[in-house]
Amino acid sequence: xxxxxxxxxxxxxxxxxxxxxxxxxxxxxxxxxxxxxxxxxxxxxxxxxxxxxxxxxxxxxxxxxxxxxxxxxxxxxxxxxxxxxxxxxxxxxxxxxxxxxxxxxxxxxxxxxxxxxxxxxxxxxxxxxxxxxxxxxxxxxxxxxxxxxxxxxxxxxxxxxxxxxxxxxxxxxxxxxxxxxxxxxxxxxxxxxxxxxxxxxxxxxxxxxxxxxxxxxxxxxxxxxxxxxxxxxxxxxxxxxxxxxxxxxxxxxxxxxxxxxxxxxxxxxxxxxxxxxxxxxxxxxxxxxxxxxxxxxxxxxxxxxxxxxxxxxxxxxxxxxxxxxxxxxxxxxxxxxxxxxxxxxxxxxxxxxxxxxxxxxxxxxxxxxxxxxxxxxxxxxxxxxxxxxxxxxxxxxxxxxxxxxxxxxxxxxxxxxxxxxxxxxxxxxxxxxxxxxxxxxxxxxxxxxxxxxxxxxxxxxxxxxxxxxxxxxxxxxxxxxxxxxxxxxxxxxxxxxxxxxxxxxxxxxxxxxxxxxxxxxxxxxxxxxxxxxxxxxxxxxxxxxxxxxxxxxxxxxxxxxxxxxxxxxxxxxxxxxxxxxxxxxxxxxxxxxxxxxxxxxxxxxxxxxxxxxxxxxxxxxxxxxxxxxxxxxxxxxxxxxxxxxxxxxxxxxxxxxxxxxxxxxxxxxxxxxxxxxxxxxxxxxxxxxxxxxxxxxxxxxxxxxxxxxxxxxxxxxxxxxxxxxxxxxxxxxx
Numbered sequence: 001x002x003x004x005x006x007x008x009x010x011x012x013x014x015x016x017x018x019x020x021x022x023x024x025x026x027x028x029x030x031x032x033x034x035x036x037x038x039x040x041x042x043x044x045x046x047x048x049x050x051x052x053x054x055x056x057x058x059x060x061x062x063x064x065x066x067x068x069x070x071x072x073x074x075x076x077x078x079x080x081x082x083x084x085x086x087x088x089x090x091x092x093x094x095x096x097x098x099x100x101x102x103x104x105x106x107x108x109x110x111x112x113x114x115x116x117x118x119x120x121x122x123x124x125x126x127x128x129x130x131x132x133x134x135x136x137x138x139x140x141x142x143x144x145x146x147x148x149x150x151x152x153x154x155x156x157x158x159x160x161x162x163x164x165x166x167x168x169x170x171x172x173x174x175x176x177x178x179x180x181x182x183x184x185x186x187x188x189x190x191x192x193x194x195x196x197x198x199x200x201x202x203x204x205x206x207x208x209x210x211x212x213x214x215x216x217x218x219x220x221x222x223x224x225x226x227x228x229x230x231x232x233x234x235x236x237x238x239x240x241x242x243x244x245x246x247x248x249x250x251x252x253x254x255x256x257x258x259x260x261x262x263x264x265x266x267x268x269x270x271x272x273x274x275x276x277x278x279x280x281x282x283x284x285x286x287x288x289x290x291x292x293x294x295x296x297x298x299x300x301x302x303x304x305x306x307x308x309x310x311x312x313x314x315x316x317x318x319x320x321x322x323x324x325x326x327x328x329x330x331x332x333x334x335x336x337x338x339x340x341x342x343x344x345x346x347x348x349x350x351x352x353x354x355x356x357x358x359x360x361x362x363x364x365x366x367x368x369x370x371x372x373x374x375x376x377x378x379x380x381x382x383x384x385x386x387x388x389x390x391x392x393x394x395x396x397x398x399x400x401x402x403x404x405x406x407x408x409x410x411x412x413x414x415x416x417x418x419x420x421x422x423x424x425x426x427x428x429x430x431x432x433x434x435x436x437x438x439x440x441x442x443x444x445x446x447x448x449x450x451x452x453x454x455x456x457x458x459x460x461x462x463x464x465x466x467x468x469x470x471x472x473x474x475x476x477x478x479x480x481x482x483x484x485x486x487x488x489x490x491x492x493x494x495x496x497x498x499x500x501x502x503x504x505x506x507x508x509x510x511x512x513x514x515x516x517x518x519x520x521x522x523x524x525x526x527x528x529x530x531x532x533x534x535x536x537x538x539x540x541x542x543x544x545x546x547x548x549x550x551x552x553x554x555x556x557x558x559x560x561x562x563x564x565x566x567x568x569x570x571x572x573x574x575x576x577x578x579x580x581x582x583x584x585x586x587x588x589x590x591x592x593x594x595x596x597x598x599x600x601x602x603x604x605x606x607x608x609x610x611x612x613x614x615x616x617x618x619x620x621x622x623x624x625x626x627x628x629x630x631x632x633x634x635x636x637x638x639x640x641x642x643x644x645x646x647x648x649x650x651x652x653x654x655x656x657x658x659x660x661x662x663x664x665x666x667x668x669x670x671x672x673x674x675x676x677x678x679x680x681x682x683x684x685x686x687x688x689x690x691x692x693x694x695x696x697x698x699x700x701x702x703x704x705x706x707x708x709x710x711x712x713x714x715x716x717x718x719x720x721x722x723x724x725x726x727x728x729x730x731x732x733x734x
Contacts, residue, residue: 015363018285019332019356024278027271027333035271035337040264041210041247049257050212050245053175056168058221059161061188062179062241067158074154076146081139084146091136098128174255178203178244182215188241203244209261211246267337274336299364306368311379312386314372318365325358461489468496524565527558534558582625582709589620589629589661589729590654596633597652600641608647609640609667615654620661622729624710629729632703632714636665636725639700645670645721656731660712663727673718700725 028036040046065073088094102125109118134141178189178199193202218239251258306314331351338344372382464477476496477489534551537543543551597604597611604611640650644667651666700716707714712729 014285014288015356015360016352017281019329019352019359021278021282021285022359023329023332023336023352023355024275025282026329027278027336028275030330030333031271031337035268040261043264045260045264046257049171049260050175053171053177053245054214054216054243055221056164056171057177057179057188058216058218058241060165060168061190062218063221067154070154070158071151074147074150076143076150078139080146081142084142084149085135091133094132095129098125098132101125170256174247174251174257176203176206176208176246176248179241180243182240182242200244203246206246207249208246209249209251211244213242213244216241216243266340270339271337274339278336302364303368306365307372310386311372311382314365314369318362318369321358321362321365325355325362328352328355328358331355457489461492465492468492468499524562527562527565530558531555531562580709582628584623584625586621587624587626587629589622589624589663590615591619592626592630593633593652593654593663596630596637599634600637603641607641607644609644610647610649612649612651613654614652616656620654620656620731622661622731624729625706628706629710632706632727633663635700635703636727640665640667643667643669643671643723657728659730659732660728661731663729665725665727667723669718669721669723673721673723 034043088097102121106118106121106125109115109121135145173190176189176191178187178191180187180199187199189199189203191199191202191206193199218241247257253259253262309317328351332348332355335344335348335351339348372378461477464474467474476493479490479493534555538548538551538555593615597613644650648668651664653662653664653666655662655664700714704714707727707729710729712727715726715728717724717726
């Protein structure tokens, strides 16, 4: 035999021996209370036979009352009359029941034209109703019915008793008995006594293997599997007997009791021997396992493939094999006491082989699994790869999207289902009750902790919501997971940020409103003041003609200035209200820009600014209101001329970007720009904060409104003193 087969043979022998040791210890656990420290006459088998014998004696030897005598002794109590009277309800309920029983039959007979049958059913119905009515009128009407019921029960009891008489025969002459009525002193026995000797003395003179004494009442005799003890109790007065029962040594060895006695002793010896042998085998197996390898080396090659399985799959497989092996172990443990029987011996070998197979796979798995459970760090790493963990994450994602009420419902359904499963499993494997109860309690604790966390989180959200409603913003709520409460917390945080932004915008709006009023007042009052002042001066009679002409020129200039301010104010108000129509037409934006530049040609040359224009060779068409868009270009160019630093360059770039045309204006400002350049879009805002220039402060606001009406955008940026405005207009001719 080569080394490989020798290793396998040793492993198989060790496994059989180890399984035998486990089965023997299990046998000791199961059968120990039955065989160890007891004799046959203390066993449950003999006790059952003894009880059966006592009841047979009571039925067939002590009870001498005939059926007719029993019937004559029947009595009826008031309680029995009331029970019979109200057995099916009160009078009205019983009458309704009878009517409903016959209603269909009567209707069917009348429908078929069979009036004779209908009358028969009606008469039968009325007779029963009359009988029920009389039950409630007189006890004498009920009493014979109760007697008849009891007589019927007695007849059934005596028929059943007669059937049992043949079962009494094997016991009749096996055990020796002596019964004595404690009230009358009357004696009953199957012993033969000599003259002048009592049954008690005759019993004590016998040579017994076993004897016992007890006290029985006749209730005990009638309860033997018949179910009529209540009926008999009401007929036969209660009687009590002292009893002495013995198993004589002279009893034949072929008698069932002696056969059971010998079989029990044989099984008891076998149980002692197998338990001791199993213990020795188990100790020997453990000793051998420590000294040498009992698992063949080639089985170790399976470890890498096994460890690829998730940890929970390995544990579940281990549990399944344990559950599959337990029946074989229990069968083996049970059959160890019956090894003398050839049939049981064969079943024992088959069960031992099956148990060894599952125990071997279980031990191999346990060996492979043990390294994964040695450290908490390894368990944590393995746990994150388990199917339960991944499935739990998926279920949690689905579960967290439900409402809190639905989450609670699902939690309680799962808890109820787990409890029901636990009860069902316990019914199959009651030996594992502590394990299943512990798992159920752990699951219940986990669900309880989950709900406590949810409720506490909900309380925090409620407190923060109340604070928010009171105007106290406070810190953001923690957003935990993707649950409904987590989404609620996130929405409340967004709402709080919206409130903050709204408050900031409101403060900004108040500030800009104040500035608007101030700026409008200043810009309108300045030219108006000049007009009023010079008009008063013109009223002087001795005013030189030269001064009069100068004053009129100032009034004319200031009036035009006032007209520009008022026109711009009305225009921006009109645009803000949306009460304006665009006259769209196909326009070349490059040409439109050139026209705007041409309008400012003299101002450009006199400004000292150097304009650099970059534009495509091909036309850039857009469907726009040319007059309005020209106003945008005019305002932007006008702002450049007003606010650009002298002798600097101005860059204007026209280009196509996707479906949009972009016109970019860049210049260097002569005034220091605010960091918040968006405020330049506000009405009456100027780059010249000292307001020495002639602008109305509405140019950018008007330009933005016009671009917005065209579905485009006007963006401004400031990088130090470099100011950039970018106009985006969607291109197209349709």
